[in-house]
Amino acid sequence: MLSLVDLLARIGSGALTPESAFRLTLEAIAMREGEIGAFAHLDRDARPSGRGPLNGIAVGVKDIIDTAGMPTEMGSPIYAGWRPKADAPVVSALKRAGATVIGKTTTTAFASVDPTRTRNPHGLSHTPGGSSAGSAAAVGAGMVPLAVGTQTGGSVIRPAAYCGAAAIKPSFRLLPTVGVKCFAWTLDTVGLFAAGTADLALALELVSGRPMPLDPPARPRIGVVTQDFAGEPEPAAAAALERAALLLSRSGAEIWDVKPPSSFAAAWAAHGTIQDFEAKHALAWEYDHHRAEIAPLLGEALDKAQAIPAAAYDDARRLANRARRDARELFAELDAVVTYAAPGPAPEGYGSTGDSRYNRLWTLLGTPCVNVPGLVREGGLPVGVQVIAPFARDGVALALAHLLERAQAAS
Numbered sequence: 001m002l003s004l005v006d007l008l009a010r011i012g013s014g015a016l017t018p019e020s021a022f023r024l025t026l027e028a029i030a031m032r033e034g035e036i037g038a039f040a041h042l043d044r045d046a047r048p049s050g051r052g053p054l055n056g057i058a059v060g061v062k063d064i065i066d067t068a069g070m071p072t073e074m075g076s077p078i079y080a081g082w083r084p085k086a087d088a089p090v091v092s093a094l095k096r097a098g099a100t101v102i103g104k105t106t107t108t109a110f111a112s113v114d115p116t117r118t119r120n121p122h123g124l125s126h127t128p129g130g131s132s133a134g135s136a137a138a139v140g141a142g143m144v145p146l147a148v149g150t151q152t153g154g155s156v157i158r159p160a161a162y163c164g165a166a167a168i169k170p171s172f173r174l175l176p177t178v179g180v181k182c183f184a185w186t187l188d189t190v191g192l193f194a195a196g197t198a199d200l201a202l203a204l205e206l207v208s209g210r211p212m213p214l215d216p217p218a219r220p221r222i223g224v225v226t227q228d229f230a231g232e233p234e235p236a237a238a239a240a241l242e243r244a245a246l247l248l249s250r251s252g253a254e255i256w257d258v259k260p261p262s263s264f265a266a267a268w269a270a271h272g273t274i275q276d277f278e279a280k281h282a283l284a285w286e287y288d289h290h291r292a293e294i295a296p297l298l299g300e301a302l303d304k305a306q307a308i309p310a311a312a313y314d315d316a317r318r319l320a321n322r323a324r325r326d327a328r329e330l331f332a333e334l335d336a337v338v339t340y341a342a343p344g345p346a347p348e349g350y351g352s353t354g355d356s357r358y359n360r361l362w363t364l365l366g367t368p369c370v371n372v373p374g375l376v377r378e379g380g381l382p383v384g385v386q387v388i389a390p391f392a393r394d395g396v397a398l399a400l401a402h403l404l405e406r407a408q409a410a411s
């Protein structure tokens with residue numbers, strides 16, 4: 001994969017120019033995009049910006065995120081050819097730092113669950129996951145050093161795990177969702193994909209304006225959480241979590257097997273009500289005026305969502321708030337938890353983008369999640385874990401994910 005930190009170091013040392021660094025992306029896209037299909041739109045005229053710390057860095061942006069001068073088509077024929085006037089603020093932040101948007105990465109329709117045409121770089125007959133399929137595949141295939149995605153259920157962490165990319169779903173609202181097509185306003189979170197945790201930290205620091213130091217807490221206390229309420233994982237995911245706990249322990253962490261409070265299971269079960277109730281309002285215009293053009297799985301979900309009463313939504317939000325309170329207590333004793341990033345390796349075939357069952361609780365809690373890829377492999381496919389820190393402790397999530405990544409590399 002193309003490492004952001006490595007590219008910038010080589011530009012800084014003079015081993016690369018911004019132009020030659022940018023050309024590495026162009027060459028990689030020329031080599032792999034034909035079989036991967038990570039981009040909904042490529043800007044063939046894109047060039048380095050000539051300024052800023054990210055000069056020479058090409059970025060992929062998920063196609064539900066507004067970009068001026070490029071189509072933003074939401075993965076749907078309803079928005080075919082749609083060109084926003086302005087960049088979303090997260091795109092403006094990247095451009096202000098000197099990055100170049102090389103293209104729009106594929107998304108499931110409106111960031112829901114209908115598969116895209118994108119293929120998994122580690123197994124072309126496997127899904128890359130979703131909804132941020134193109135961003136995960138573009139980074140995992142080594143085509144771009146940085147890509148932007150979003151998560152409402154598991155759409156950053158799961159595809160990153162399937163495609164062997166590092167990724168962060170930051171704390172809720174750390175990055176603005178202005179200019180991002182809304183699916184569920186209390187869940188949608190903008191996230192980043194990169195080759196490794198140091199690359200993520202640098203990118204998040206530049207985009208969020210907050211320092212993300214990678215030095216971990218001394219003697220970190222880490223809880224291993226299996227989320228039994230979400231069902232059993234595949235053996236490879238269980239093996240990845242066991243390996244992560246062993247590597248973290250060998251790196252000096254205190255490891256605790258943690259049974260989450262009962263409110264977590266209730267909040268996990270309530271995620272769908274919140275998501276689908278909000279989606280029926282967020283996509284009301286598309287549903288009322290273009291129902292026949294809505295992708296099938298999303299259309300079915302929206303049909304059912306019409307019947308969700310506001311009272312059920314309000315009850316679900318109360319359950320979420322209780323779990324957020326309990327999460328604060330859980331994290332009072334822990335620096336982070338580690339759990340499955342996905343139920344297993346990327347599923348064979350393209351009929352599904354996989355299952356967000358191990359991701360959606362943490363999206364609802366708003367806690368920062370970092371995918372550490374490839375703890376184990378099955379059939380050549382990477383299987384990762386996610387490191388989760390308390391709300392607003394994104395730097396700790398990255399630092400402990402970095403500790404695990406380094407331990408994995410040294411093992």
Ligand SMILES: NC(=O)CC(=O)O
Nearest residue numbers: 111152153154155356
């Ligand atoms: N947008 C989402 O997070 C949906 C998913 O997890 O597939």
